[in-house]
Each structure stands twice: as structure tokens, then as C-alpha cells.
Amino acid sequence: MDQLVSVGASVETHVESARSGLSSEAAGLSLRLFGPLAIVRDSVPVVLPASRKLRALLAYLTLAPHPVSRSRLCELLWDVPNDPRGELRWCLSKLRAALDEPDLRRVETEGDAVALRLADIRVDALEAAEAAAEGIDTLGLERLRSLLQLFAGDFLDGLELDRSPHFASWLTAQRRRFGSCHVAVLEHIIGLLPPEADEAAACIDKWLELAPFDGRAHTALLENLARRGQIGACEEHLATAAELFHSEELDFTPLREAWQAIRARHSTATPCARSVPFAATQPSIAQSEPEPAATRRASLAVMPFAEDAGVGGFRGGLADGLTHDIITRLAKLRDFFVIARGSVFALAEKNIAPEDAGRRLNVDYVATGSVRNLLGRVMVEVELSEVRTARIVWAETFEHKPDDIFIVLEDIGNSIVSSIAAEIATVERNRALLKAPNSLNAWEAYHRGLWHMYRFTRQENELAQQFFHEALKLDPTFARAYAGLSFTHWQNAFQRWGDRDREAALAFESAGHSLLVDDRNPAAHWAMGRALWLRGDQDGSLLELAKAVDLSPNFALGHYSLSFVHSQSGDPQSAIGSSDHSRHLSPFDPLLFGMMGARAMAHARLGEFSEAAEWALKAAARPNAHVIILAIAAHCLALAGRQDEARNFAAAIRKALPDYRADDFIATFRFDRDAEALFRNGAKLIGLN
Numbered sequence: 001m002d003q004l005v006s007v008g009a010s011v012e013t014h015v016e017s018a019r020s021g022l023s024s025e026a027a028g029l030s031l032r033l034f035g036p037l038a039i040v041r042d043s044v045p046v047v048l049p050a051s052r053k054l055r056a057l058l059a060y061l062t063l064a065p066h067p068v069s070r071s072r073l074c075e076l077l078w079d080v081p082n083d084p085r086g087e088l089r090w091c092l093s094k095l096r097a098a099l100d101e102p103d104l105r106r107v108e109t110e111g112d113a114v115a116l117r118l119a120d121i122r123v124d125a126l127e128a129a130e131a132a133a134e135g136i137d138t139l140g141l142e143r144l145r146s147l148l149q150l151f152a153g154d155f156l157d158g159l160e161l162d163r164s165p166h167f168a169s170w171l172t173a174q175r176r177r178f179g180s181c182h183v184a185v186l187e188h189i190i191g192l193l194p195p196e197a198d199e200a201a202a203c204i205d206k207w208l209e210l211a212p213f214d215g216r217a218h219t220a221l222l223e224n225l226a227r228r229g230q231i232g233a234c235e236e237h238l239a240t241a242a243e244l245f246h247s248e249e250l251d252f253t254p255l256r257e258a259w260q261a262i263r264a265r266h267s268t269a270t271p272c273a274r275s276v277p278f279a280a281t282q283p284s285i286a287q288s289e290p291e292p293a294a295t296r297r298a299s300l301a302v303m304p305f306a307e308d309a310g311v312g313g314f315r316g317g318l319a320d321g322l323t324h325d326i327i328t329r330l331a332k333l334r335d336f337f338v339i340a341r342g343s344v345f346a347l348a349e350k351n352i353a354p355e356d357a358g359r360r361l362n363v364d365y366v367a368t369g370s371v372r373n374l375l376g377r378v379m380v381e382v383e384l385s386e387v388r389t390a391r392i393v394w395a396e397t398f399e400h401k402p403d404d405i406f407i408v409l410e411d412i413g414n415s416i417v418s419s420i421a422a423e424i425a426t427v428e429r430n431r432a433l434l435k436a437p438n439s440l441n442a443w444e445a446y447h448r449g450l451w452h453m454y455r456f457t458r459q460e461n462e463l464a465q466q467f468f469h470e471a472l473k474l475d476p477t478f479a480r481a482y483a484g485l486s487f488t489h490w491q492n493a494f495q496r497w498g499d500r501d502r503e504a505a506l507a508f509e510s511a512g513h514s515l516l517v518d519d520r521n522p523a524a525h526w527a528m529g530r531a532l533w534l535r536g537d538q539d540g541s542l543l544e545l546a547k548a549v550d551l552s553p554n555f556a557l558g559h560y561s562l563s564f565v566h567s568q569s570g571d572p573q574s575a576i577g578s579s580d581h582s583r584h585l586s587p588f589d590p591l592l593f594g595m596m597g598a599r600a601m602a603h604a605r606l607g608e609f610s611e612a613a614e615w616a617l618k619a620a621a622r623p624n625a626h627v628i629i630l631a632i633a634a635h636c637l638a639l640a641g642r643q644d645e646a647r648n649f650a651a652a653i654r655k656a657l658p659d660y661r662a663d664d665f666i667a668t669f670r671f672d673r674d675a676e677a678l679f680r681n682g683a684k685l686i687g688l689n
Contacts, residue, residue, distance in 0.1 A: 029099070031118070033059055033125040034178070035153030039098055046098050052159060053077050054091045056167055058116075059156055062123060063174065067113035076170070079163040124150040125174075128181050136184040136389040141192045144185055148203075151182045180355035181390040183210050188389075190220055196227040213250060214359040219258045226266040234259065248350070250360060297443045298428050299337040299363040300420070301344050302327045303354045305380075306370040319371040320345075322380070322409055326367075329417040332552040334521045335480065336424060339363060358387035365393070367420055377401055380412050384420055386427065394423040417554045418585045425450075440467075442475035449484050454590035456626045458497045464488050479521040482514035486527035493534055494668065495626065504534040522552040526561060533565055536670065541565055556586035560595045567598040567605070569672035575602035593622035597632045604636050604682075605675050613640035620649065627656050631665050635682040646686045653688075662689045 032038040037055045039046035048054060056077055061068060070088060078084035092107060092114065099106040099116070108115050118126070131139060131147050139147070155175045161167050186207040193200040201224050207217040218241050225234045238259055245252040307319035324341055331338040339361050347357045358366035369382040377399050384394040398415060400408040429451050432444035440448060449467030452460040465488045471481040486507045493503035508531040514524035529544035542565055548558035563578035579599040583592065596619035603612035616636035619629050630649050637646035653660050662683035666676055683689045 028120070028122070030122040031058075031062065031124070032152070033062065033123065033155055034128075034151050035157045037156055037159065048098060049094055051091065051094070052161055053087070054094055055156070055159055056161055056164075056171075057088075057091050058095055059159075060167070060170065061114065061116045062118060063125065063129070064115070067108075067110070067115035069112050070114060071112065073114060076166045077161065077164055079165075124152075125155065125178065128178060132181045132184070132390045133392070135391055136181070136188055139188070141189065144189045144192070147185050148182075148189065151178075151185075154179070176353045176355055177390070179210060179353075180385075180387075183207060183214070183355075183359070184388060184390040186210070187216065187220075195220075195223050200224055211356060211359050212244065213248065213356065215255050215258070215362055216359070218255050219262070222259050222262050226262050229266075231263070231266070234263070249346075254362065296441055297336050298365065298424055299339070299361075300330065300365045300367065300424065301339040301354075301358055301361050301363045302330065302367045302420075303344050303357060304348045305368070307372075318405070318409070319369075322371060322413060323369075325409070325413045326416055326420075329413065329552070329554050330420065332522070333417075333421055333554060334518065334523070334552070335421060337363075355385070355387065355390070358385075363387060365424060369416075378405065378408055378412075380409075380416070382416050382419075384423055393427055394419060414554060414585060418556065421554070422586060422588065437467075437470075440470065442471040442478055442481065445471035445474065446478065446481045446484065449481070449488075453484060453488060453491075454624065456491070456624050458495070461488050461491050461497065477517050479514045479518035480523045482510050482517060483521075483523040483527035486510035486514065486531060490527075490530050490534060495628065496664075496668075500534075504531065507531040507534060520551060522548040522555040522558055525551065526555065526558050529558075529561055529565075533670065538565060538569060538670065542570070554585055556582045556589055557591065559585065560589075560591060560598070563598040563602070564594065567601040568669045568675060572602035572605045575599065590624060593619045593625040593629050595619075596622070597629050600632055600636050601669075601675075604639055604678065609636070609640040612636040613642055613645075617645075627653055627660075628665075628668055631660070631668075634686060634688065635665065635679050638682040638685040639678070643686060646682075650686045650688050660688070 028042065030040045032040070037059060039048065057073065060073070060076065070085060073088055074084040078087060092109070096105070096107045106117050106121070108117055128147060128150055131143070136144075155178045156171060159171070186203045190200050190203050190207070193203075200220075204217060204221045204224055207214070208221065211217055218237070221237060222234050225231075225237070238256070241255060242252050245255070302323060304323045305319040327338060327341050327344075343361065344357065347360065352360065354366045354368045364387060365384060366387055367382065367384045369380060372379045372381075378401075380398045382396055382398070383392055385392050396416075396419060398412045400412065425447070428443070429447040432440060432447045433451060435444060437448070445467045449464045449471065452467065453464035455461075465485060468481050468485040468488065471478055472485070475481070489503045489507035489510060492498040493500045493507065497503075507527070511524065511527035511531045514521065514527050518524055525544045525548035529541045529548060532544060533541040542562070545558055545562045545565065548555055549562070552558070559578045560582035563575045563582060566572065566575035566578065576599055579595050579602070582589070582595050586592075589595065596615050600612045600615035600619060603609070603615060613633075613636045616633040619625060620633040622629070630653050634646050634649035634653060637643075637649065657664075662680050665679065665683065665688070671679065680689065
């Protein structure tokens, strides 16, 4: 590749360098998919036959993560009555001639499958995809400049196939994907440069060309011009941007407010050359409202799912219904900001690409998906991506037999909602962990608190409390931070890390604050339900926990807590059902040990000691299982007649707590009389009485 350009070089120079790289590539083989497809061997372009399908096949196989069947390739590229397999064989022979070496076969065929082995080939699109997976926001300036050189044009520029709808859909998706990556690279280069730098200005111009409705791009340009003292140019650009946004019925208010803040910082510059007319009409497509830095929370747009034309009997409603259900269920979690259905459907009707929609709506994440019915199976594919980095955070395919299509879609919808919520929480937590504690906003401090809370040690619990207090100091209306604080006091009481009565009162008080702030938040009712259980009010506890899952059926912790309460003195069958449902909703939940432990106690109360022992062992095997979970395992194993295993757990408990006995176990929970007698008998069998 050409040498990296110096600071101050224009984007046009970057692109020209990438183009010239085809003739100056180092010895070896390289493949260019940005711009017109090209293969270069030892700095000499490889001449390919004038076949569009040959190029399409090469590109598709290059990006395919696994070998592809010949039938799939024929379906993808050929929609003709003649034998497509003959044409496929011809294309593969030409690819071998272009890619293979005398002692190295890069085009591999095994049975019906075809794959390319490109480990020793430099492929621009694969480099970009790898950087996006790594995280554009984690890369340094020189690496970003190198990536920028790769984008010599659109993905497979000029390549279109007639009568190949599947390939056309794939091509559109890839162009959107890499276009979003290109924008992310530009944005992060700008963020690492001085705002007034010439290179920053050139990158901003390219950013605006690729994403003309991205408010951050316009804000970056205004800041750049203002720092140069070009206030008049700022006003002119703002007037043009206002007309552009209003023509698309987009909210211009955030950009106008951003300009007012920039102008205030540069108030000593040249007076404004002209005033900017602002339309008073409200647009129909709303953006995510800009939040103060201290109270900013994650935001998500779920774009309408695409529906395959072959979905018999469901065209025009199934995918839209699933999208609506997912948006509603995510919004009911009240964990992060979810764009309303009307806004995302309005953008989709304008054929706005999901990545572009995410930037227009000023959200952090975009979820996209498709619904297909193939050979008697419903298949739903979903992808969650981070807007500013173009990184795919999570992708999954769900398949079910369409026995009852509505039950199937509800089940798939539950899985999608839980997965999206969990993945966003993970990304936000990891981002918060990388920041200095004194630089966190309320949302980040809350997620730092969760990370410490789920470690389940006394010291980590104290750290969690500190972060929750910090979050509430920054945002006193943060209901989930109050719920988290309540849980830390609940843990202090439950684990005997503090005075039980005092900590129970503090758990109740914090839960009450959470409800006062947002009584529609399921986490607030969850916190209150657990606090009432600590106070011995089982009926009140069950009412609050039922309210939590009624407000948000996908709130896994609500279902788990219902299982927890019922497993001790309520209905053990209900405890088992709630435990199973909580694990279905959140299969990797940090409280998974509790979900399994509750089921174990429910089985024990039903006299199903073998099942109780197995579930208790699963709970104890979780890496963050605490000593109370080990005690559940010891008692259940003893009741199942597995005395040696039970005594091993008893020894582990006594090592941590030398004076631990049956009274401590019984006092931890709120068993009914029969359950208490049952577990005391188990303790007697292994000497814990």
C-alpha cells in the first residue's frame, strides 16, 4: 500500500492513494472490492473475463463465513431456465485461473460446497470488516487513516445483476454495511484531530456527503468553521441544513441548539452575516431527544423487519407485527430509550437504510431483521449494530416449526427482546468499565454499579452502592439506579453483611424512591417486591412482583423473584414454571444460579429430591454462586441421599463460615413449617445442625 498520508491531506488524496494502490501493491495477491472489483498479482492487474456473475460470485464467496453450497450459489446468481450449474462450473474454473498458484489451491470444492481460502491475500473489505468487529472507536489515528485509504468507492461499484433478487438484496446490505463503516472511520478520525485541522474539514465534507442527515456531521462542520472564525459560513450552512431537514420532515431543533452552544463559545468571533429562518412546523419523524451529558442513556431504533416474498399467507403483516411487538416489549422494560414505531416505519417507507436511519434518529443502536418461511420452518434473522462504530454487536437466527405461527412469533419475540436488552447492557457496561470513575455520567455509573453488584461479595457490594449513589447524584430521577441501590441493601440483609433490620429498611426505602420516580418501571416493583419479602410480607411481595412482570412480560428478574418467593412457602409448581421462564428470557443472566437454586428448593418441597439435587448442583457450578447457593446444594444433596457430595459442600461452607449451621440456613429464607422441617432434616444428615 502507499505510505499513509500526512495530516492536512484531503479525503480526495486518500481515495486517490487507494486507487493507485492497485498498481503499487506489494508482491503477492490482493483483492479489491471497494470501487470496481479488481485482482492484483505482484503489482499487475489480473484480467478477468467480462462476466458480471463471475465478479458477483467472487465477492460473495470472499465474504462468506462458511463454505457455500452450489445450490445456494445457483439460487443467488441465476434465475434462468438453462442449467445454472454449468455456468457455475465455468465461473469456478475462471476463478481458479485467477487465484490459484501452482502449489496452492485457493478455490476449494468439497462435495456440494464451495469456499475460498484467502488467508494470504489482502482483501480491502475483509480488513474493513475486521476493524469494525474490533471496534472502530478503539483504533488509533494512523490505523484509521490506513482504513480510510481502503474506501476507493462503493462496494462492488458498478456491479448490478438483472433478475437476481437474492444477490441484489445481499449487495444492498453489504453496501449499507460498508458505507456505515466508512462513516464511522471518518467520524472517529475527526474526533482525534484538532477541530480546526484541514484534514478534519476534508473528512467532515466526506462525512456529510455520505450521511447528509447526520446531525453530528453538521455539528462537526459548524464547530470547525467557527474555530476558523467563519461565522457567516456557519449561518449559511445552517440555513441550507434547515431546508434539507425540513424537506425530509426531520427535527432540526437539536442541530439549531448545537449551533447556539457553539456560537456562544465563539461569541468574540465575527458577527453573524445573516439570520437563519427556522420553520415553526413540527416534523412527523422525531429524533431521540438530546440529553444532558450527566443523564444520557442508551437509545435504540428497531427498524421494520423485512419479509421474504415467499412467506405464504403472511405477506404484508407478519414482519410488521413482529417489529411492533419487539418495540413495545423493549419499551416496557424502561431500561433505555426506544424510538417509537411511527418514526421508524416512516423512515422505512422512505427507503432509508437502517444505518442512515440510526444517524438521523441520533440513536446508539439499530436492530434490523427479516422473516422467512422455508420448507415448513419459520426463520427470523436479527442483527444489532452500534451506529457510531458500524460494529455488529449481536446477530442470531431463530428457527421454529410454524405449528401455531402466533405462538412461535411470541416465543421468538421474547428471545429477541431479551437478547437485545442483554447485549446493549453488556456493551454499555464494558464501555463504562474503561472510563475513569470520576468521568462517568449517571448511565455509566449505574452500569459500573451493576458490574460490581453481580460479583456477590461484600466488598464489591459496597463499591456497587457507591456507584449507584453517584448515578443518583447526577440524575435523581433514575429509577433503575434506586432499584439497584435497593438490591445492594437487600444483599447486605440476605447475606448477613450488615444489620438485617436496618438493611431491610434501607432496601424498602430505596425501592420506594424508585417507585416515586417511575411507578411504570418493572425494576421499581421488582425492588419493592424483594424488600417486602425481607419484611415478611409475602402477599405484598407477590403482588409487587406480579406487577413487575405485568408491566414488562420480558423482565426476567421479575419472573425469577416470583420463583424465589414461591420456592420457600408459596406454590412450588409455580416456582418451577417461573424459574424456567426467567431462564428462557435470560439464559446468561448473572443471577442464573438463583434461578436454578429456587427451582432446586421447589423440587425438594415436592419430594422430588433427585431433581432438587441436580438443579442445586447446576446452581453451585455457576462462577459467581455465593455461600447460600452452596448451602442449598448441601441440603438438597443430603435429602437425595448423596451424603458424600453433600458433606463436601458443607465443608466448603464451614471453611468460609466456620460457625454456619442449620439455623443460619433457615433464618436466611422464609420457609413454611413443612419446608423448615424438611431442610432441618437434611442438615441433620450431614452434621450442619
